Amino acid sequence: xxxxxxxxxxxxxxxxxxxxxxxxxxxxxxxxxxxxxxxxxxxxxxxxxxxxxxxxxxxxxxxxxxxxxxxxxxxxxxxxxxxxxxxxxxxxxxxxxxxxxxxxxxxxxxxxxxxxxxxxxxxxxxxxxxxxxxxxxxxxxxxxxxxxxxxxxxxxxxxxxxxxxxxxxxxxxxxxxxxxxxxxxxxxxxxxxxxxxxxxxxxxxxxxxxxxxxxxxxxxxxxxxxxxxxxxxxxxxxxxxxxxxxxxxxxxxxxxxxxxxxxxxxxxxxxxxxxxxxxxxxxxxxxxxxxxxxxxxxxxxxxxxxxxxxxxxxxxxxxxxxxxxxxxxxxxxxxxxxxxxxxxxxxxxxxxxxxxxxxxxxx
Numbered sequence: 001x002x003x004x005x006x007x008x009x010x011x012x013x014x015x016x017x018x019x020x021x022x023x024x025x026x027x028x029x030x031x032x033x034x035x036x037x038x039x040x041x042x043x044x045x046x047x048x049x050x051x052x053x054x055x056x057x058x059x060x061x062x063x064x065x066x067x068x069x070x071x072x073x074x075x076x077x078x079x080x081x082x083x084x085x086x087x088x089x090x091x092x093x094x095x096x097x098x099x100x101x102x103x104x105x106x107x108x109x110x111x112x113x114x115x116x117x118x119x120x121x122x123x124x125x126x127x128x129x130x131x132x133x134x135x136x137x138x139x140x141x142x143x144x145x146x147x148x149x150x151x152x153x154x155x156x157x158x159x160x161x162x163x164x165x166x167x168x169x170x171x172x173x174x175x176x177x178x179x180x181x182x183x184x185x186x187x188x189x190x191x192x193x194x195x196x197x198x199x200x201x202x203x204x205x206x207x208x209x210x211x212x213x214x215x216x217x218x219x220x221x222x223x224x225x226x227x228x229x230x231x232x233x234x235x236x237x238x239x240x241x242x243x244x245x246x247x248x249x250x251x252x253x254x255x256x257x258x259x260x261x262x263x264x265x266x267x268x269x270x271x272x273x274x275x276x277x278x279x280x281x282x283x284x285x286x287x288x289x290x291x292x293x294x295x296x297x298x299x300x301x302x303x304x305x306x307x308x309x310x311x312x313x314x315x316x317x318x319x320x321x322x323x324x325x326x327x328x329x330x331x332x333x334x335x336x337x338x339x340x341x342x343x344x345x346x347x348x349x350x351x352x353x354x355x356x357x358x359x360x361x362x363x
Contacts, residue, residue, distance in 0.1 A: 013111055015118060018072030018086070020063045024056045031074050032056055032063075034081035042101035046161065047178065047353040048138030053289055061254040067091055067247045073118055075102070075111045082106040085115035087122060093240030095130040096123050100164075107160070116168055120362060129363035130238050133170060135161040136178065136355045148175040148356075150235050152335035155356045162356075170358040174235035174334055177341065179349035180290070181329045184320050193347065194313045200306040201267070204276075206314040208265040210322060212252045217266060218245040220275035224266075228295050233334045237357050259286035263322065265315040267298070267307050276302040279311040283323055291319060293331030296340065309343045316347070 021029035036056035044053050063070045068090050075083035083102040090096070098119045102112045123131050137159055145154035146162065153175025155162050213221050222243040229239040255262060263281040268274065277298035283291045298307045319326060332355055333340045 013075050013077045015073055015075050018074050035074055035084045038084045038101050046136045055287055058260050061258045064254055073115055083111045085119050087119050090240050095238040096128045097132050131360050131362050133358040134355055138353045139351055146172055148172055150336045165358050170360045173237050173359045174357040176332050176334045176355045177351055178332050178353045179344050180352040181349045183327050197306045197310040201310050203270050204267050206265050206267050208318045210263055213248055218248055222248050224278045228297050231300055233337050259284055261285050263315055263318050265311050267311055277307045277311055279315050281315055290328035290330045291326050
């Protein structure tokens with residue numbers, strides 16, 4: 001990773017490798033805290049609201065996950081961090097994911113392009129053949145659009161992020177909807193929907209927990225998370241994400257040291273005792289950011305029994321009971337994933353913004 005081993009002096013700004021601290025209180029944590037602040041500011045600007053704005057302490061576990069290496073860069077003007085770039089490098093995968101964010105007052109100086117050039121160089125050095133990116137944008141942006149090749153959704157061509165990625169040679173692969181659900185959910189509605197889902201799911205039961213994965217479900221969670229890469233609609237996006245029980249436990253340990261709490265519900269096929277679906281919520285114990293709906297999956301061979309609805313409702317019930325102060329849940333679903341969007345619509349989720357996935361071959 002020689003391309004991030006030193007500080008580069010460029011006209012009016014510098015680019016430096018990001019130091020990942022042991023904790024946000026460590027003496028070397030200042031750049032990481034500023035990095036997180038840039039990410040959150042630009043994310044809120046792009047979405048048109050303050051969803052998915054993570055504090056540095058909430059972001060840190062993702063950077064300490066050894067099974068999914070991260071490499072980061074910070075751009076500084078007069079010693080201030082004004083932009084960030086990072087790569088996510090899944091183990092044993094041909095692909096990687098990049099992100100570039102520049103604060104509004106510092107755009108148009110070539111900072112974003114310089115960061116991206118360094119990230120692509122690093123990806124090539126690491127042997128990656130594909131580099132991917134995800135952008136977000138608010139609803140209601142007018143003007144000409146670029147349609148997704150899936151036939152579902154499009155991206156406004158006038159967005160700075162769209163123009164930037166097209167200049168860098170990326171192609172659009174998929175558009176997803178970011179939906180939001182205000183909390184608390186009406187208890188009568190929740191009870192009615194849950195009763196109907198339970199009635200349609202004869203032969204299945206749910207199990208829920210907060211925090212660490214129970215020992216008896218470690219292998220099941222590893223399998224279900226791995227199947228997200230093959231069973232969920234990903235269009236042309238490459239997604240290599242292999243989970244093992246050891247990896248599940250290692251991530252549990254990282255989250256135990258952070259303000260983030262995972263709420264998990266699984267659905268079990270009673271005849272076999274097999275966990276055949278799961279859903280996870282990422283909740284903050286210290287900030288007022290929305291709870292984030294992470295993975296939701298029902299194995300293909302068990303679909304058609306309203307298990308997706310059952311899982312979502314069971315976990316929402318857990319959320320309202322365990323975190324009564326939480327006021328919003330956000331979820332992201334591919335526009336072509338009509339079954340899951342139908343579930344969300346029935347529960348009361350409404351479109352809040354959109355995201356787009358991009359791909360570029362580099363090798």
